[in-house]
Amino acid sequence: MRRFIARFALDLGDVFEIQDVFEGKIVKHQINKENPEIETITKDYPAAIWMERKIRDEFGINFTNSFDNRPTVKHERFPKEIYPLRKEFTKKEIEFTDFLPYKYEEIGGEGVYIVPVGPIHGGIIEPGHFQFSQAGENMLHIEVRHFYKYRAIEKMCENKSPLEIKPIVERISGNESIAYQIALFEILAQACEIEIPNSLKQKYATLLEIERLIHHITDLGGIPNDAGFGTALAYASKLAEETKRMLAKITGHRFGFGAIKENIQINYDELIEFLDYLEKEIGFFKNWIFDIPSIWDRLDTTGILTIDKAIKYSVVGLGARASGLEIDRRNNEWYKNFGFALQTEEIGDAAARFKLRIKEILNSIEIIRNLKTSSDESIKFSEFKDGEFVSFVESSIGELFMFMKIKDGLIDRFYVRDASHVNWQAFHTTVYKDIIADFPVINKSFDLSYAGNDL
Secondary structure: OOOEEEEEEEEOOOEEEEEEOOOOEEEEEEEEEOOOOEOOOOOOOOHHHHHHHHHHHOOOOEEEOOOOOOOOOOOOOOOOOOOOOOOOOOOOOOOOOOOOOOOOOOOOOOEEEEEEEOOOOOOOOOOOOOEEEEEEEEEEEEEEEOOOOOOHHHHHHEEEHHHHHHHHHHOOOOOHHHHHHHHHHHHHHHHHOOOOHHHHHHHHHHHHOOOOOHHHHHHHHHHHHOOOOOHHHHHHHHHHHHHHHHHHHHHHHOOOOOOOOOOOOOHHHHHHHHHHHHHHHHHHHHHHHHHHHHHHHHOOOOOOOHHHHHOOOOOHHHHHOOOOOOOOOOOOOOHHHHOOOOOOOOOOHHHEEEEEHHHHHHHHHHHHHHOOOOOOOOOOOOOOOEEEEEEEEEEEEEEEEEEEEEEHHHHHHEEOOOOHHHHHHHHHHHHOOOOOHHHHHHHHOOOOOOOOHHO
């Protein structure tokens, strides 16, 4: 079977359309609006279940033979008769309805108890709910429930000009802002029928790898911290902050908002001098952490995602590569010419995801050095042609898929599938041999986005 990427819906006026996106192929299905239903694909592609549930909430399309018909974005007091992504829905505000309890997946039995965590957390973290079924300390089951941060981004982008949505798109997920901007610019270039000059692509890729460095370095501190070694967090936080300041020097913003433009200036000499320093610091950090047995006692064999489960749940990005899957949108001749080398691990545990981050950091540093260019090429967007356009970018979390339909020069449908949207759904498979104290370590070792999932 082809690798599954996304399932989403469009309102075409007279009919609905479902698009199924696979590796190298898009399949379209038109559905009668009078009785909108279509067969589920979750028997073959379990990762489609959140997508189908979301489509049901937003369009009112039913999926026959689905194993899960619970709401996603329609939380306990959201009006059930409203379908916000239908074209006829134009309200700016809604009135809440009576509370309707959400039925969680729970395991019953003597000695089994439920531990709810979230959606509000003690730390600085976005809202997400984790419902544990416990037997003592052992995790028997966990259900991940998100969409508390739902911001109606897809609806917000409708009827706007393609350039007008850039401030929205770059703020969908803070740790992937540059990846989202690049995906948007690739679509804009397609719609204008222009090529992004190679040197400008090099600058875009430079910023994308800096974003990857920031995210991975942050996790190098967060993972040992959740295993009880806070000193690693302090050290890595310093390096991550210094990398953010370098990004701010180049782009004007520590998270790279507004970074991807028609023309970019990068002082590569200053950047490479910083990377030389960073490479030495990461080398020291690696030797230091690798020589602390108590950390590896917590990380080894913890939160294992098997390669079979990674394939079954369409996992992408670092989560997939740590389980041995060779999935990386950078794995092409263009990137290889600048030193990209596909990095993988095999065991798929928290230790593998930690080690893989170090490998990818060192490779990103090499890539940026090779991307150096003195050329000052630029692009200029003009008139956007109507049509459907897609782009793929390897964000710091994994494969980002973006779709845009332009009609009469305006956006008719905008959709993105963050890597987190599929990876979160495989997350529950990783906890069954571990205790609840390991949950923060497992969670941080994936470090998925809530905002990128919730749109």
